[in-house]
Amino acid sequence: MALVQHESVVFDLWDLMNRCLGKPELVTRVLKKFEVQLAGDLDRISAALNSENYAVAREVAHRLKGAAANVAAHSLQEQAHALESAIQLGLEDQYGIVMHGLLREQERFVEAIKQIQLS
Amino acid sequence: MHVLVAEDDDVTVDLLTAALEEFGYQVTVAVDGLEALRLIRSGKFQLVISDWEMPGLNGLELCRRVRKRRGCSYTYFILLTSHSGVNNVVQGLDAGADDFLTKPFYPQELRVRLAVGQRILSMQSRDLIIFALAKLAESRDTETGAHLERIREYCRLLGAELSRSGPYADQIDGDFVELLYLTSPLHDIGKVGIPDQVLLKPGKLTPEEFSIMQQHTLIGAQTLAAVAEMNPQAGFLSMARDIALTHHERFDGTGYPHHLVGSNIPLSGRITALADVYDALTSKRVYKPAFSHETATNMIVEGRGAHFDPVVVDAFLQLTDDFQLIRQRFENTASVFDGERLKADPMEETSLAGVGK
Numbered sequence: 001m002a003l004v005q006h007e008s009v010v011f012d013l014w015d016l017m018n019r020c021l022g023k024p025e026l027v028t029r030v031l032k033k034f035e036v037q038l039a040g041d042l043d044r045i046s047a048a049l050n051s052e053n054y055a056v057a058r059e060v061a062h063r064l065k066g067a068a069a070n071v072a073a074h075s076l077q078e079q080a081h082a083l084e085s086a087i088q089l090g091l092e093d094q095y096g097i098v099m100h101g102l103l104r105e106q107e108r109f110v111e112a113i114k115q116i117q118l119s
Numbered sequence: 120m121h122v123l124v125a126e127d128d129d130v131t132v133d134l135l136t137a138a139l140e141e142f143g144y145q146v147t148v149a150v151d152g153l154e155a156l157r158l159i160r161s162g163k164f165q166l167v168i169s170d171w172e173m174p175g176l177n178g179l180e181l182c183r184r185v186r187k188r189r190g191c192s193y194t195y196f197i198l199l200t201s202h203s204g205v206n207n208v209v210q211g212l213d214a215g216a217d218d219f220l221t222k223p224f225y226p227q228e229l230r231v232r233l234a235v236g237q238r239i240l241s242m243q244s245r246d247l248i249i250f251a252l253a254k255l256a257e258s259r260d261t262e263t264g265a266h267l268e269r270i271r272e273y274c275r276l277l278g279a280e281l282s283r284s285g286p287y288a289d290q291i292d293g294d295f296v297e298l299l300y301l302t303s304p305l306h307d308i309g310k311v312g313i314p315d316q317v318l319l320k321p322g323k324l325t326p327e328e329f330s331i332m333q334q335h336t337l338i339g340a341q342t343l344a345a346v347a348e349m350n351p352q353a354g355f356l357s358m359a360r361d362i363a364l365t366h367h368e369r370f371d372g373t374g375y376p377h378h379l380v381g382s383n384i385p386l387s388g389r390i391t392a393l394a395d396v397y398d399a400l401t402s403k404r405v406y407k408p409a410f411s412h413e414t415a416t417n418m419i420v421e422g423r424g425a426h427f428d429p430v431v432v433d434a435f436l437q438l439t440d441d442f443q444l445i446r447q448r449f450e451n452t453a454s455v456f457d458g459e460r461l462k463a464d465p466m467e468e469t470s471l472a473g474v475g476k
Binding site: 018019020021023026029030033034037059062063065066067069070071072 | 127128129130131133134137138141170172200201222223224225226
């Protein structure tokens with residue numbers, strides 16, 4: 001069962017700029033905050049999955065999905081949604097795969113942010 | 120205006136706060152549902168944006184608790200969620216949410232949704248202010264009890280009945296009936312301009328005093344017309360003015376202040392006239408006892424086509440049981456605005472002419 005059908009845009013800067021009312025300083029602040037929060041959330045999800053505390057894992061994945069959507073990190077949003085759905089459906093054999101996808105999207109997101117900062 | 124944001128996600132809080140402050144709102148953040156509930160109980164917040172999933176108390180439960188509160192002003196509750204689907208919408212609305220905002224949200228969408236909330240809250244404030252104003256004017260009258268509460272109920276009944284069938288059905292819709300309910304309590308607002316020695320006189324008024332008393336229709340209408348002119352968008356003020364001016368006109372042209380005849384009297388005035396007289400007849404005054412419902416009904420029927428619009432009387436006759444029920448419901452309800460009852464000799468006058476002055 002494929003929980004993520006296609007690869008989305010990693011990050012849409014203009015979408016986020018729109019949500020931040022065209023304020024670059026707000027974009028920067030929100031991205032920094034999200035990057036830190038993302039790392040913490042992924043740690044919490046991993047720990048919760050390892051200890052089979054699926055309720056917490058789903059809760060954090062749900063929150064991550066909302067936050068990722070708000071910063072226009074679309075592929076992270078989809079992976080977080082996939083994990084939340086997998087846990088809701090009890091598809092335990094998918095947890096590892098989807099989690100792996102989440103970590104991969106984290107890397108891509110961090111890389112995309114770096115590219116923006118460099119340019 | 121203050122907005123309470125109940126949200127445990129820092130990033131979302133940052134985005135919401137920035138957008139809300141940009142739109143001129145003062146923002147307070149609660150990081151969980153229990154803190155949000157505590158803040159709402161402070162009475163400071165009428166606009167709440169709450170995440171659905173939160174630690175402690177989730178957004179749905181928070182909304183339910185807010186709706187269980189009694190005796191406090193309305194809280195406009197927007198659920199912020201990444202949940203989608205009809206079931207979730209139904210669940211949210213069932214919990215009492217007024218609106219939804221889905222993540223990711225766009226600032227312009229947030230702005231218009233909050234504007235809707237503010238509009239609804241201002242309507243509630245408008246209704247309360249209108250009634251408070253009417254009560255304030257009535258507070259100088261010492262024998263009214265829950266007169267205004269009854270009047271607006273009678274008016275609503277008559278309006279709804281007239282809207283169902285008969286010659287006025289095409290003139291009256293739901294909006295008319297609600298406006299009538301809202302504005303009929305203002306019918307006597309002009310009494311604030313009547314001197315105490317006339318307004319509070321326990322005995323029969325002299326012709327000069329009665330002439331002064333009649334001025335309350337003009338004073339009320341002029342006041343409301345002036346406000347209507349300054350606020351042309353407030354359509355309800357026009358109906359309020361019509362009612363204040365014409366609720367003592369009589370269908371045959373023998374009323375006051377302008378001796379209008381028949382359909383020259385606005386329909387809202389004709390309806391309020393009957394409601395006002397029925398209430399005066401069935402209420403005790405220093406100069407008369409409270410007449411029974413049957414006596415009042417007979418007197419109104421006698422005034423059909425003379426004092427009252429025959430069509431409005433016919434509608435009333437369809438509703439006599441309902442009028443009695445309203446009468447009973449408010450029978451022992453004293454208005455907190457009532458002053459001391461005046462002691463005076465009972466007056467002989469018990470005809471319709473002296474009722475309601």
